[in-house]
């Protein structure tokens with residue numbers, strides 16, 4: 094037993110020294126979370142605003158100009174261009190000069206007066222005349238996010254047009270936002286980013302671990318010694334556990350100070366679920382490492398795992414909205430389970446016991462990964 | 476076969492074969508390496524030296540045949556053998572980005588050595604192999620000779636009974652080569668059995684016994700003296716003026732195995748089918764009466780040329 098620990102420690106120290114001398118990798122440990130966090134934290138914003146749009150004002154009346162101003166005031170769109178024909182407007186959308194165009198018809202003043210949103214009381218539903226919309230949006234629907242934002246303008250009240258207080262509708266449902274009441278995307282993205290960055294760095298570092306020894310010719314010496322596969326595997330992943338924790342500290346620290354993402358859960362819980370996920374990712378990297386025969390191959394395989402982890406884990410799109418097939422793939426990925434756990438712990442202060450399924454899954458994944466990697470790593474040169 | 480084995484052999488193989496697809500890298504190799512001796516593999520590039528060593532160290536599975544090393548059956552007992560053997564690979568296989576000391580520490584820990592005994596052993600090795608001044612130098616930045624001494628230090632750190640050295644001196648100058656061999660003899664005196672591969676004749680000549688390998692076949696084996704004695708050719712040196720032309724004319728004779736120029740002389744190997752090479756040569760038209768002809772003692776190179784000639788003809 095003492096010998097086993099000594100050999101694990103030997104590999105561990107060796108990895109640590111090599112890591113320290115490898116300035117590039119060491120820099121990446123710090124830079125990847127920093128840069129990604131700044132990028133994602135500021136750039137990803139699900140509240141779309143100031144979409145550049147144009148207007149074709151056929152009526153050319155005072156009321157149409159007020160209409161344009163009222164819409165501008167919502168800040169959803171920003172009128173940047175004016176066109177004089179519908180054809181010109183369509184060409185502008187094709188060129189991506191604007192993402193949508195508002196077409197104001199000739200009889201806009203008439204339409205407004207009879208329109209319910211103007212607040213002159215509800216017209217009878219059968220009234221053909223008054224149920225006509227007052228103007229039309231032509232939207233570049235290829236970006237669903239932008240199209241959705243403009244669609245949200247469909248039922249915009251227009252009472253302000255006549256300087257009258259708007260009708261107060263009684264909503265059908267009352268919605269109470271338990272967490273993230275201001276609906277800031279950073280609150281959801283920062284904890285998710287922990288999962289993505291760990292997937293990226295942890296798998297990448299270990300995926301190259303055995304391959305590097307193979308490529309540099311160290312493997313022949315190593316397998317001629319009494320070191321066992323499992324000792325080699327453990328010694329190689331332990332240093333990266335510390336690195337993973339350091340990265341989590343950087344991400345959540347900046348998330349807290351710069352983006353004001355609260356950490357509601359206990360630090361013990363946080364460390365626990367993170368360690369589980371780090372271990373799962375590291376063993377996945379080791380498995381890749383025993384399959385690949387060059388560093389290029391191991392990088393390719395890392396990306397093969399990374400892409401679904403970003404797209405399917407619930408980081409980008411809600412898990413619930415995905416088709417069943419995609420959900421099944423997502424269930425296999427450690428990132429999906431971690432995404433639930435860390436959001437639960439950081440944002441909702443959930444005890445990880447309550448999410449036992451995800452916890453067990455990560456544990457199982459780690460054990461399976463370590464076993465497969467140790468079995469696959471044959472101590473000969475076949 | 477193991478029942479027939481006595482304790483005197485470090486390595487024994489019978490009908491050992493290794494195929495890589497179509498290629499037969501080692502063909503029916505029979506080896507008997509006595510304990511406490513230095514045994515050499517002599518052969519050109521690609522003859523199968525590394526492949527043979529890898530099978531003897533348990534790193535590569537034989538396609539067929541029996542291997543017994545230090546009384547252990549391979550590849551079954553490869554794990555047990557690892558504690559008793561040291562292996563210095565052909566390509567430097569310690570870590571370039573670790574210092575001399577860090578490399579030795581790593582190897583020591585792997586072999587279960589730590590603390591005071593480890594320090595003592597490493598100190599000892601550093602002074603034996605003259606690496607005292609280099610402790611904190613990165614292995615990757617050392618010269619070929621220094622690296623090779625470090626590799627030997629690492630391979631002998633756990634005092635193995637049997638040491639495999641695959642072309643240990645290929646990146647080493649003659650001066651360092653001599654010193655290196657002194658160290659091998661020191662190890663041998665202390666009871667270590669050594670198997671060393673080389674393509675240098677002078678190194679092969681230092682071995683107690685050697686095997687000449689070619690294209691995966693063992694062409695000959697024995698002590699250097701035995702090999703030279705039992706050689707299947709006479710060695711004759713001819714002094715003449717027009718050596719290039721003389722060589723051409725001699726080479727076409729079926730009894731002449733080969734002829735090579737050595738300065739002002741031509742060294743000619745003549746098949747043992749010829750009873751008296753002097754009379755035979757004087758009968759040839761190309762030899763002038765005034766040319767001096769001498770029978771000389773064969774060298775290992777002559778042995779090598781004679782027994783590996785088949786593929787060239």
Ligand SMILES: Nc1ncnc2c1ncn2[C@@H]1O[C@H](COP(=O)(O)OP(=O)(O)OP(=O)(O)O)[C@@H](O)[C@H]1O
Nearest residue numbers: 495498500518519520521522523524525526527565
């Ligand atoms: N893993 C392998 N796969 C396929 N062929 C191989 C493999 N290893 C060795 N060989 C082939 O086996 C033959 C013997 O190779 P080996 O490396 O044993 O030669 P060597 O005597 O060590 O040569 P050198 O002096 O160049 O080191 C060569 O033809 C080589 O191409």
Ligand SMILES: [Mg+2]
Nearest residue numbers: 524525526565
């Ligand atoms: Mg070789």
